[in-house]
Amino acid sequence: MGAYVLRRLVISVVVLLLATIVVFLLVAESGDPLSLLRANPKISHATIVARERLLHLNDSLPQRYWIWFSHAVHGDFGQTIDGQRVGPQLTSHLLVTLRMVILATLISIVLALGVGVYAALRQGRVGDHVVTVTNFVFLAAPVFVVGLLLKEFVAIPLNQHLNRIIFYTNGEQSPTLTGSFVSRLPDYAAHTALPTLTLILVSYSSWAIYQRSSILETMDGDHVRLARSKGISPRRVLVRHVFRNALIPVTTVIALDFAAILGGALITEIVFGWQGLGVWYLNGVNNLDVNVTLAYLLISATFVILFNLLADIVYAYLDPRIRYD
């Protein structure tokens, strides 16, 4: 098992390195970052030339990559268009986004597993149909739709009706918030509730659907038949031989979806006005801010790879067959 983990770790690092190349190529080849400036008659030629030098635009592609990469590994992500350092911005925005993403992912997993089991056990009956249709609706609705619906038709009417703000719909915390972490928690919670709920609703549904069909398929399997033929209690068959085995393919599905959760978080932040990574990235792209774009893509890829590594380890724990791969 240890050797397996080590191997996956090494592979993850290699993948990350390769990803940096892909990311860089994507951004570098996507156009001229100074096109806005060049089109602006008020910017002098000298400024543009100075900018070019700053961004090393006249160097070859591999050189530019190396310059960016060698700095990035030291935590230096360059400067934004406005001359600010990218690093600190990245960190502060990251912390904001992580709040939502970690909470949403954990709750989604638990919810999906539970709902999937429930639907599988009630297969064909009303409970199953209700759950399945609900799952489908949340699966189909784009993130921004769910977010907007929660914002406009849950939060605002509720707040108006109760004449106080239960759910905040803008921002990740109140602007003038001070005090200890614990005292700030209720404020955080009120701001985080709806965005996190949005993310949860769109994420859990596909996993729940998959979990349900995984369980149903496992139940039909030969080893479940043998387990039943041993005469062990039906409940034990369910827990030890059905659920346990059905978890294995579900883990893969959850791992594959994590990148999508980051994308969903991006949109959710826009809907709810959070100053997270997503908004920062979108503005960066719109402003042709190369360093911001690169930094976001890099950090996203890192998190996805980390999460996949975690999933690999869980998977190996669940399925002994792959430990010696």
Add this chain to the structure above:
Amino acid sequence: MTDISGLSPRQQRLRRVGTTEAGMHTLPGVPPEASTDQGDEHGLSGEARGQLATAARRFIHEPLAVLGLSIFVGLAVAALLTGWFWTYSYTSITNTLNAPPSWSHPFGTNSIGGDVFAQVMHGTLQDIEIALIVAVLATVVGASIGALAGFYGGATDTLLMRFVDLILVIPVLAILIVLAHIVAKQASNWFWLAVIIGAVSWTYVARLVRADFLSLREREFVEASRALGATNRRIILRHMLPNAAGPIIVNATITVALSIVLESTLSYIGLGIQPPNVSLGLLVDQGQDSATTEWWLFVFPVLFLVILILSIFFIGDGLREALDPKKNRVRA
């Protein structure tokens, strides 16, 4: 079942009397699995037409699938008809501003006097057009790459799949944002939008097809075809692809739905369809601030968007049930 008609009588007899892979003596004249399913687990059986008929019959028995199909076709037809025959077009500007739904404007008007009904209908049409192009693009490219990777295995497979994995490490939306930004200012950017969405969607299809092909190529009928001298191309096209067709079709349907989600999301954040063209996502973006005041500017686009996507999902789910040959197997 292998196709043995090309063998000499002696070879045929040997095959019939022959042994299973376990070396057992099977009873002659008996196919190895005389069960009542429609063939092996990929649905391969003698009569392809019978298979299609069965699938169609099963599809019709899924109420959600039929509902989905009706709604989708209904929306498409309605959108087309509206574009041809409705009094207003999506670019029309009238003098009635911010009017709630009425007989002349069933979905009301917006702040510059545009007819919301015409816009929602055109948006629907636009979304469907884009989605279909994406699905075709993604499926063709994805299936080709997946087939090659799965069929040849080994180095080809590793190379191609590592490449796919690498792309998928970066959130699709993030990639799309960069690409969409490039094409945003293009003329007929709806087409380019379809291209870039297709460019990120083929990866899922490729993975699926590759997995299918990897398992298929171990099957005996592939060996048999090869023994009969079939070229690789023939094996892939005539034997393996039809077997993998079921999941590919289902996946293509899902791709249609997902591409609408992606396109509408891009339009919502301003990087998708650009005005004066409309898409449902763009309409939602434009109408979101009026959700509680001029509700018709928000509710109708949202409703149509969700219903459109849902209907396609139902179709896809129905197809999956209909094409799954494992359903009625009885072990005797």
Add this chain to the structure above:
Amino acid sequence: MSETTLAVQDLNVEFATGEGTVYAVRGISFALAPEEVLGIVGESGSGKSVTALAIMGLLAKNARLTGSIAFGDRELTGLKEKEMSGIRGTGIAMVFQDPMTSLNPVYTVGWQIAEAVRAHQDVSKDEAMARAVSLLELVGIPRAAERAKNYPHEFSGGMRQRVVIAIAMANDPAVILADEPTTALDVTVQAQVLSTLQTALEETRASLLLITHDLGVIAGLADRVLVMYAGRPVEIGTVEDIFYRPAMPYTHGLLGSLPRLDSDGSERLRQIPGAPPSLTDEPKGCPFAPRCPLREPLCDEEEPALRTVVAPEDSSGTGPATGGTHVAACHFADAVADLPVASMFSDSSEDQEGGIT
């Protein structure tokens, strides 16, 4: 008459599927005496596996069952799942066909055997594991104590099947159902598994219901044989009856298609032309008639019931289908029994016309 361990009376099993009803088993009756080996022979689709699953109560949800299955003095049909669990494993145990998928891949082999033990015996985990190790030794797994900690994928097919047999033996059941235990294995491994099965019988003193399509396996182990075709028994008798005086043309066909070591190699194998009928139709007349070289008009009119076959020397065959009697479902059973084995089938690959008269 000796006491019966397991008595199946007029068992019918139907499956309600999307494409109509499948009549998998159409009226099978037999009795299993203590320590007896009954072989059930038939091709795929004949209903033999369904019979075994019906006895264990492991049929799919869309199965409809009528008839009686009596285990000792307990009626098994209609029992609830919880009650059935009490009997499975300790009263009746089962060995399945495919060793590659029967064992749960995520638990060690020792754990899975121990789980079977603890299901019916009130012992500690250690005691159960010790019993598991000794069972592994019994079935011939070398270095049993070490290997008990291995996972199924670390064993070969034959060894996995022996583990499955160990699980079946774990609680000394009165009946073991073996559903094609050697079908998925190589020929060389088959012999080992069959001998393991015999060890199991010696240890547990259980009766064995051996289901297979391989007559060679039957010849080695069985006391009595039941031949199934299209969901019904078509001949029942002792091994000698079946092999030397088959009274139903289908049985002749089965025997004729067996390659024999003692043939001189120039004889061609005889084939049964055609294919077995679909299980969704309820046939009129004998279901084997379309393929039978001895077909007569009567065969298409009336489905033959199991009738006693007259023994060659004396003419006093007696009683219903219990041990010691030879019965066959053919209108001309007595005449057929007198024919040389498989003589009515030709050795050419073309269909032939023919009749008995």
